[in-house]
Amino acid sequence: MEGLQLIATGGAQPSRVVTNDDLSRIVDTSDEWIVTRTGIRQRYFCSDEENAATLAIAAARQALERSGLSPEQIGCCVCATLSGPNATPSVACQVQRALGLPENRPALDVNAACSGFVYATAVARGLLLTLGGKYALVVGCEALSRLMDMTDRSTCVLFGDGAGAAIFRLADTPFAATLGARGSDAILTGGPNRAGSAPIQMDGRAVFRFAVEALPRCLHEVLDQTGKTLEDLDWVVCHQANGRILDHCIKHLNADPAKFYRNMDRHGNTSAASIPVALNEMAENGQLVPGQYLACIGFGGGLTWAGMLLQYKGANQ
Template structure:
């Protein structure tokens, strides 16, 4: 079975910036309370003219452009989301239509919450290997602001909206390893459907314990499967849920903190979008070079987790 590597990335962020001080005006909280507990200083929410689908389409378009390919080259389109605009049509189908992807390719959504983008990479790898196609588009996109209870300060301060995308290609020689897992539980959940609006709820302490145990486990499995260590990679990109989670893991593993990328201060927790948004930030800022190895780690509702060691082959 051939491996995959990242050829291009893209992201799309809503226009409405919501600072901690903005939230303090509508719920009992403060910038100091949020920042010291999460590392989050602001996030972005969609306004009335923006939507999850629009963000996904924009991020996907940028990823294809940065890959040097065109829409007709894409052989699989996968969107990871738990907050799409519709149950059907899928977000992937809307991306396929708006970007003019071919009609004779698989286009569908998956829901693995905050691990969704990494689940999508592995699904894309399997589908490319089972076909004559060479390139896949994988998008992580969320409009979580529609699922927030703005009276619940334990959750409404954490989440934001956004989209990230990557184009991957099959490769004969690219280093690659993955790990996927799930443990059914209600520590994080979006209620509904029902008569009342659906809201994200979270048991914070349980999530912290889960995340700080599963990240080292994912990294260890990737090291064992690939033969590379976390010290061999250019960056470790974890799901951007909480700065304290990543800092705890770094201390526990006695790892180099400079290898662990963090951007939750600007975006908050964007669930399936957080890893690809971070990927695109690194690529756009010139912090990634073609040939760099990356470790990607996701964890979230379900409970789910996923990891990938993958090569960046962008320009």
């Protein structure tokens, strides 16, 4: 089976840290209110000089350097984002130019909101199988602070900016992916930096009901496709939306909480950047060990959901 192995990661954080106490000076909220309802303590916001593309370039450059590959070895570049600074050029094309990736390879953006990184990885695998090549660069990047109404405490406390990147290798390895969508405006926003665009709006209860159904279903689907069990997995890396969602799903699955990585306390909800930012932190902290099996589960605006199961090999393995 020609699946994907994760061999290297990279990440980038904006320069501005925004704590819950900072937000309490803008809207009627408090650190206790935010933490108890979401698990979030801080997040990062872009400065005027930073955006989703600058973060994507930094994360992608780091992942490429760690992989030990040359730009010529990258078969495709796919970026997941809903908050790129321009309609065109795409963030992926800006990454291609900055890193000097070959011009005869595809570079494109994917918008599946919080499921975007897994969608983009599936697209990258399809491109490698169709056009040839062994290695794919996949990036998740967001500048959601540009899309928020900072007077709406139901949303402005949730989201943050950031980018994560991954290098994948096509290999004969256990791999599975599941993708889906259900058209809904439970999470709704206009486009970035466009006059008259709507800020992020969200029906929190509807999103919670959707997420606690979608997450276990995606996990079971990729386990069934590979013949593996939850016990076979070393890590489950979910979209970092809300601590209560993870708590509910872990209890429903009767799973070991230690297998479910969490970093929403430090980053908030970074949409398409959420999963790759987590993967990069895990790699940097030594929590990812070559040979481990991971499930990555995304869910969010669209509504969309996505899951994949793959192996971490590390560079030079």
